[in-house]
Amino acid sequence: MEIVFLTFILVLSVFLGFELISKVPATLHTPLMSGANAISGITLAGAFLAAGTTSNEMASWLGGAAVAFATVNVVGGYLVTDRMLSMFKSKRSAQS
Numbered sequence: 001m002e003i004v005f006l007t008f009i010l011v012l013s014v015f016l017g018f019e020l021i022s023k024v025p026a027t028l029h030t031p032l033m034s035g036a037n038a039i040s041g042i043t044l045a046g047a048f049l050a051a052g053t054t055s056n057e058m059a060s061w062l063g064g065a066a067v068a069f070a071t072v073n074v075v076g077g078y079l080v081t082d083r084m085l086s087m088f089k090s091k092r093s094a095q096s
Contacts, residue, residue, distance in 0.1 A: 033084065037077040044070040 024032055049072045053061030 029084070033077060033081045037074060037081060040070060040077055044074055058092045 036087035053059045
């Protein structure tokens with residue numbers, strides 16, 4: 001029964017996330033991206049905790065993979081946000 005409940009939560013969160021993100025106007029995308037990067041940082045902290053478990057070898061491997069994926073997500077998110085913010089800078093301030 002627990003797997004059915006967890007699958008329901010996953011499907012519901014995917015549907016809700018898609019509906020929310022598709023309705024975001026372009027002017028709010030950059031601030032939203034910064035907030036998502038902060039949440040990804042929290043995910044990275046949780047991945048470190050999962051990787052540090054010594055009770056199960058499989059949990060340690062999955063935790064290590066979670067650390068790698070969360071790190072890529074955080075770094076990529078900040079690079080994309082920085083690039084988007086650089087598009088709003090004026091040409092004069094970028095040259096000086």
